[in-house]
Amino acid sequence: MSLIVFPFKEETLEVVAANLTTAATHDRVHEVWAVGAADNITTDRVADLGRDISVAHSKPVEVFAQERLGTFRSGKGDGMNTAIRRAAERGFDRIHFYDADITNFDHGWIDGAEEAADRGFGVVRHRFPRAATDAMITWMVTRPGLATLFPGTILPRLGQPLGGELLLTESAVAALASDDAVVARSDWGIDTMITHRTAALGLDIYEHNAPDGKRHALYGSLTDIRDMTLECLDAVSSLADAARPTSTFEPDPPAPVPDDLKEVVGYDTASTRESIATQPSGEETAVLDELGADGSTDLGGEEWLDVFPRLMRGFDLDSPGWRAAAFRLWVRRVLHYTENVVPSGYDPATNYLEGTILSFEAQADKHGRP
Numbered sequence: 611m612s613l614i615v616f617p618f619k620e621e622t623l624e625v626v627a628a629n630l631t632t633a634a635t636h637d638r639v640h641e642v643w644a645v646g647a648a649d650n651i652t653t654d655r656v657a658d659l660g661r662d663i664s665v666a667h668s669k670p671v672e673v674f675a676q677e678r679l680g681t682f683r684s685g686k687g688d689g690m691n692t693a694i695r696r697a698a699e700r701g702f703d704r705i706h707f708y709d710a711d712i713t714n715f716d717h718g719w720i721d722g723a724e725e726a727a728d729r730g731f732g733v734v735r736h737r738f739p740r741a742a743t744d745a746m747i748t749w750m751v752t753r754p755g756l757a758t759l760f761p762g763t764i765l766p767r768l769g770q771p772l773g774g775e776l777l778l779t780e781s782a783v784a785a786l787a788s789d790d791a792v793v794a795r796s797d798w799g800i801d802t803m804i805t806h807r808t809a810a811l812g813l814d815i816y817e818h819n820a821p822d823g824k825r826h827a828l829y830g831s832l833t834d835i836r837d838m839t840l841e842c843l844d845a846v847s848s849l850a851d852a853a854r855p856t857s858t859f860e861p862d863p864p865a866p867v868p869d870d871l872k873e874v875v876g877y878d879t880a881s882t883r884e885s886i887a888t889q890p891s892g893e894e895t896a897v898l899d900e901l902g903a904d905g906s907t908d909l910g911g912e913e914w915l916d917v918f919p920r921l922m923r924g925f926d927l928d929s930p931g932w933r934a935a936a937f938r939l940w941v942r943r944v945l946h947y948t949e950n951v952v953p954s955g956y957d958p959a960t961n962y963l964e965g966t967i968l969s970f971e972a973q974a975d976k977h978g979r980p
């Protein structure tokens with residue numbers, strides 16, 4: 611029995627309708643759920659859509675609001691955990707998660723995950739090519755964090771540790787439903803926690819490549835993803851004493867990246883630079899001093915390699931000074947990469963980024979965990 615779950619916020623209804631229909635019309639899918647964020651003005655409209663799609667395709671399509679389960683900001687984590695808890699109670703063999711805003715979702719995503727699960731993989735993660743300036747939290751925070759904490763393991767090798775598109779088999783769902791740290795993580799940190807825990811369960815993990823990429827709305831200024839950046843930094847920092855992974859990992863072979871994706875611009879540089887034009891407050895300055903960073907210049911790869919482990923070790927999600935300093939330094943790192951590396955072209959930029967992850971692993975191998 612396979613279940614498809616779409617956590618959603620305020621989405622374009624046509625896109626959600628198309629995705630619910632795609633899921634409901636797949637032979638292997640027994641049920642479809644859409645889990646709405648709290649206070650979501652589109653939940654009632656999505657519920658109407660769900661009823662129509664359910665009748666049209668004779669398949670249960672349930673739309674409901676997420677429960678308040680966690681202890682962090684109520685966000686995507688509460689949505690995923692609400693679905694994980696219900697799915698564990700209902701005994702589905704497989705649960706797929708997909709973001710509701712994918713504009714090119716089709717049966718190929720479901721087939722890719724189901725086929726790998728048929729071959730015995732306990733967790734299937736979807737990977738997809740992304741623009742050279744997209745995925746800036748993945749490249750500058752989550753993968754460096756995993757490389758620093760778990761060098762030489764599968765965790766730094768996962769292409770998209772923040773990916774919200776994955777298939778979990780029954781034993782993974784049961785383990786996550788009863789893991790207090792996963793249930794607590796109600797915010798954007800949920801993906802990092804699920805990634806770590808599934809890698810520590812000893813299940814075989816497959817990474818399926820969706821070769822066309824995931825088409826979805828990109829960002830304006832990087833301030834649009836400020837909370838996400840800080841919550842993902844906090845989540846990876848929280849793994850400092852966590853178990854080393856025991857799962858095995860097999861990725862799909864690399865595939866060519868669509869030409870148009872190579873041209874996509876991930877965010878707006880000018881408004882992003884404006885967002886860090888303000889002078890740091892006293893609290894922020896104290897944190898920058900503690901980190902040995904002045905915050906007034908952009909950061910190249912070597913500088914980020916140096917400061918990031920200290921940033922991860924000291925980070926305090928509840929402290930305005932730490933939040934402001936972490937965001938400023940990350941923005942300055944992303945701007946430096948965008949202006950100095952991206953102009954060399956898509957493939958050199960992506961190879962460069964992979965190289966930075968190897969440098970974090972090499973540094974951690976030499977000096978141990980921060």
Ligand code: DGY
Pocket residue numbers: 744745746747748749772835
């Ligand atoms: C990431 O970095 O992967 C986030 O999705 C933001 O793009």
